[in-house]
Amino acid sequence: MSSFINAPITLTIGALAWAFANPGFAQIYRCKTSDGTVVQQMPCPAGQGEKLAVKPASGYSPAAAPSVPSTPQAAANTTAKAQAQGKVLENERIRREKWTEWYERTSAVTQIKQRCSMEQSVIRARMASSNNNLAGAMRDVSLTNELTAAAVRCDTRVREAEREVDEAAKVCAAIECINPHR
Numbered sequence: 001m002s003s004f005i006n007a008p009i010t011l012t013i014g015a016l017a018w019a020f021a022n023p024g025f026a027q028i029y030r031c032k033t034s035d036g037t038v039v040q041q042m043p044c045p046a047g048q049g050e051k052l053a054v055k056p057a058s059g060y061s062p063a064a065a066p067s068v069p070s071t072p073q074a075a076a077n078t079t080a081k082a083q084a085q086g087k088v089l090e091n092e093r094i095r096r097e098k099w100t101e102w103y104e105r106t107s108a109v110t111q112i113k114q115r116c117s118m119e120q121s122v123i124r125a126r127m128a129s130s131n132n133n134l135a136g137a138m139r140d141v142s143l144t145n146e147l148t149a150a151a152v153r154c155d156t157r158v159r160e161a162e163r164e165v166d167e168a169a170k171v172c173a174a175i176e177c178i179n180p181h182r
Contacts, residue, residue: 028052092178099177102168109161116154123147 031038031049044050127143130136171177 028054091175095175095178096180098168098171098175099179102165102172102177105161105165105168109158109165112154112157112161116150116158119150119154120147123150 027041029040029042029044029049029051031040031044033048039052123143123146127140127147130139130143
């Protein structure tokens with residue numbers, strides 16, 4: 001039984017010994033000789049080469065670092081291109097936002113008209129239930145005044161909303177708005 005218990009310890013010690021004996025990467029050296037550059041596993045003579053770190057393939061490749069421009073002019077060109085692309089994207093965003101603004105204002109006009117129609121229908125329904133007497137006649141006059149006031153309020157709201165739609169349409173025409181749903 002004691003050999004069974006000691007087995008994991010023996011395996012662990014064996015695994016550690018193997019790990020230290022076999023490093024995870026090969027030791028490769030690039031040496032300069034009279035024949036040119038030589039790659040070998042033996043260290044180069046002093047001052048004639050460098051050690052290369054070579055790791056086995058792991059199946060994972062880190063993302064390549066972005067290239068750094070080699071000259072100030074190249075850096076300026078890269079910056080100018082990035083700024084130009086940023087301006088293009090910003091312009092497209094604004095054009096989409098303005099189209100959405102125009103569309104929402106157009107929808108608001110339709111909603112205002114629907115609410116006004118419902119409000120006037122309610123008043124007309126109340127007029128239909130008036131009695132055919134003096135009190136009913138007075139009530140009809142009051143409801144007619146209420147209907148007229150509601151129509152004026154609705155007309156004012158619709159005109160204001162349509163003016164906002166026209167302004168948004170002018171902006172869209174000027175900047176060539178983009179429908180974001182296409």
